Amino acid sequence: MLRALEHYVAPGQRLFDDPFARPLCGPLLSTLLSLFAVRPLREWAFRRSERRAPGAVGLLLCRFAYLDDVLREALADGVRSVVILGAGLDSRAYRVPGAAAARVFEVDHPSVVQVKKTRLQRHLGTLPSHVRFVAVDFETLDLATALAASGFDPAQRTLFLWEGVSQYVTRTALDDTLRFVGGSAPGSRLAFSYVLQRFIDDRSAFPELSDLWDSVCTGDDPLWKSGLHPVDVAGVLSGFSLRICEEVGASQHVARYLEPRGRGLHVCEIERIVLAEVQSPPAST
Numbered sequence: 001m002l003r004a005l006e007h008y009v010a011p012g013q014r015l016f017d018d019p020f021a022r023p024l025c026g027p028l029l030s031t032l033l034s035l036f037a038v039r040p041l042r043e044w045a046f047r048r049s050e051r052r053a054p055g056a057v058g059l060l061l062c063r064f065a066y067l068d069d070v071l072r073e074a075l076a077d078g079v080r081s082v083v084i085l086g087a088g089l090d091s092r093a094y095r096v097p098g099a100a101a102a103r104v105f106e107v108d109h110p111s112v113v114q115v116k117k118t119r120l121q122r123h124l125g126t127l128p129s130h131v132r133f134v135a136v137d138f139e140t141l142d143l144a145t146a147l148a149a150s151g152f153d154p155a156q157r158t159l160f161l162w163e164g165v166s167q168y169v170t171r172t173a174l175d176d177t178l179r180f181v182g183g184s185a186p187g188s189r190l191a192f193s194y195v196l197q198r199f200i201d202d203r204s205a206f207p208e209l210s211d212l213w214d215s216v217c218t219g220d221d222p223l224w225k226s227g228l229h230p231v232d233v234a235g236v237l238s239g240f241s242l243r244i245c246e247e248v249g250a251s252q253h254v255a256r257y258l259e260p261r262g263r264g265l266h267v268c269e270i271e272r273i274v275l276a277e278v279q280s281p282p283a284s285t
């Protein structure tokens with residue numbers, strides 16, 4: 001819905017154009033979205049969101065824009081294999097110029113894959129032939145096996161996008177995914193977001209986000225299970241043959257995306273994005 005709402009922002013200030021966002025919301029939400037053509041209603045919804053989770057909207061919009069840029073740069077660099085892990089209703093495979101020349105694998109829970117395929121089929125009349133849908137539960141199914149069965153070639157330099165997902169899986173599944181990506185062709189890249197472990201561990205660490213904490217970090221089986229400490233990230237990744245190329249957080253988002261467009265949005269600090277590259281194995285002696 002947030003991606004669809006960006007359509008109402010003036011073109012010069014818009015962070016991205018996602019014509020698929022609305023059809024992918026499904027008929028009910030799509031109808032609801034029409035109401036937000038009324039500006040005061042949009043402003044009311046934004047104020048409400050900012051009261052509940054200040055900076056979350058800014059964070060998500062910048063994250064979408066950053067990962068669009070990562071995909072554009074990889075395609076310009078000749079990458080022709082893209083794996084979107086936990087793709088959800090992400091539509092980059094259909095709207096980023098050049099993506100149709102790549103082989104794209106969208107991986108998610110079987111139920112999410114089914115909903116997405118149905119909505120895409122309804123919108124496009126057919127499913128795009130450059131995209132393979134891979135139904136996987138990161139907790140239980142071997143990613144390598146599932147991708148191989150869908151035609152993924154591990155020898156090809158690949159871009160892996162893992163956006164807004166790592167916090168939902170157990171630490172074991174997080175490490176398993178990093179291990180799989182780190183074992184792919186050297187020069188492959190991974191862009192992924194992670195939530196600060198400090199937020200997950202301590203409700204009082206970000207008092208202004210305590211409502212969000214209450215909705216995602218509580219209970220016997222909390223929605224958000226795993227985070228990372230920024231100081232540990234380089235070490236964790238190097239254990240899986242991944243070297244950090246860039247790491248971005250709130251201040252970089254503001255400088256790169258919001259200030260140049262005159263968007264006075266606040267960006268909360270609880271999540272960061274890492275762009276990392278798979279290293280060549282050491283030469284044997």
Ligand SMILES: C[S@@+](CC[C@H](N)C(=O)[O-])C[C@H]1O[C@@H](n2cnc3c(N)ncnc32)[C@H](O)[C@@H]1O
Binds near residue numbers: 087108109112162165
């Ligand atoms: C917050 S959504 C992010 C979706 C998309 N990457 C985006 O940023 O718009 C998290 C996604 O991760 C998927 N996911 C979470 N846990 C998963 C698991 N164990 N196996 C497969 N997919 C999972 C969810 O189904 C969902 O689509």
